[in-house]
Structure formats: structure tokens, C-alpha cells
Amino acid sequence: MTVRSTEIPVAKEESLHLRPMQVLNEQALVFESKVTLSRGGKLADVKSILELMLLAAETGPLFLEAEGTDADEAVQALADLLTRELSKE
């Protein structure tokens, strides 16, 4: 089982708005891997929008991790996607 993780380049105080989380959630469902996003000591299953919303008010470094057969692809694609979406806010 492959595990891959990366830090998402985002300002420590920048909040996660609903829109980037929705886009991330939708795209994560394409991958077989379990994908998690963590921030401020909280961990969310990216495939659950309700869990992702828990991170809305958190700040600090943002980490994405995938575990599964397509973990490499998942982390690369989702990190790029989230970085793009955050830059739009």
C-alpha cells in the first residue's frame, strides 16, 4: 500500500472556504485511495464534505495525505487542484 503526503502551500492564517472544499471533495471521489486533509490538529476524510467542513475555521499548515494504489496520482492531482482553488479565493 502506497502512502504519499504533501504540504499545501497556503498562508498559515488563510481560511478554507466552502467552495475549494467542495471542489476537492468532488475530485477526491475519483480516486481509490483514502485521502485525508489535516490542519490545526484536526484530520478530515476528504471524501466526506461534512468532515472537510470541520477544517473551515482552522489555521496553520495544511497537509494532504493519500493511502492506496493510486496515492501518488491522488496527492499530485488534489494538491494541484486545491492550490489553484485557494488562489481564486
Next chain:
Amino acid sequence: MRLGDFILEEAIIRELKSDTKEGVLTELVVSIVESGCLEPDAAGSMVEALMHREAIGSTGIGHGVAIPHAKHSAVRRLIGGYGHSTRGVNYDALDGQPVRSVFLILWPDGVIGPHLEAIAQVSRVLKQEDVLDRLKATSDKREIVELFDQADKAALGPS
């Protein structure tokens, strides 16, 4: 933050009349006006602001839930409303399913991010076992208020 800190009891609609997104947003904004927390002449531009946000991407997050939100200069503090629809609203949700629970969140222009804590609390509440199912199943205002209160306490602990 608790749901009870921003969802106005006067702005809880036990059964939404409209089955369209704009209609539902209008009903909820009108209920905020009727609660006295928004001037009537700001209602139109508030609905416009909410629809503008929806045009960027639907706030229908799936699971039969929508969280429309917008900032507005006529709003003095973080406030919100809740609407229930038994038949479901055509909300253009991400999963294509009709929306039965609508959480409206409004906050003052120029204030950064109070709605994010509100969204996080909606999440804490809806993640609790049975809360979402019970919420979608009830059109009893008293039951909705009690459910919010119980779920707030379970999420954050008693005050």
C-alpha cells in the same frame, strides 16, 4: 460557536413553500427581516448577494443539505436561519439530490471569516449520528430547535 448563537429562532422555517433556490433564499431572507435583524430595504440586495455566491458554485453540499452564505453591509453581526423542505428543493446540489435542510449564514461586510466557524459548527452537528436524518424528517419547529440545542451541546459540551 453554537448553532443557537447565530440561527435566529424567528428565522427557522418549518416548511419552506418554494421549491426553487431563489424562492427558498427569499423566504429565509424575509424571515430574517421579520425577526428585526435586517432592514426590509436590504432584502432584495441580500438575495442578490446569495444568488451571486450560488453562481460561483452551488452551496448544496450533498446529503440533502445546502449552506447558502453571503456578507452584506446591512448585517450587523453573524446571523442565520434554517429552512426545512419535506418535498425537497431543486438546488443544483453537487450530488444532484434535492435539498431538504437549508442553513442560511449572513455576516457583516468587512469582517473576515465568522461564517467559517459557523460552517464548521454546522458540520460538527450534522456529523453526529442520526442528527441529519432526524433533521430532514421533521417539520416541527419545536423539534428542530430542540435538535439544534441537543446537537450543539453534544458537539461542544454543556455551557
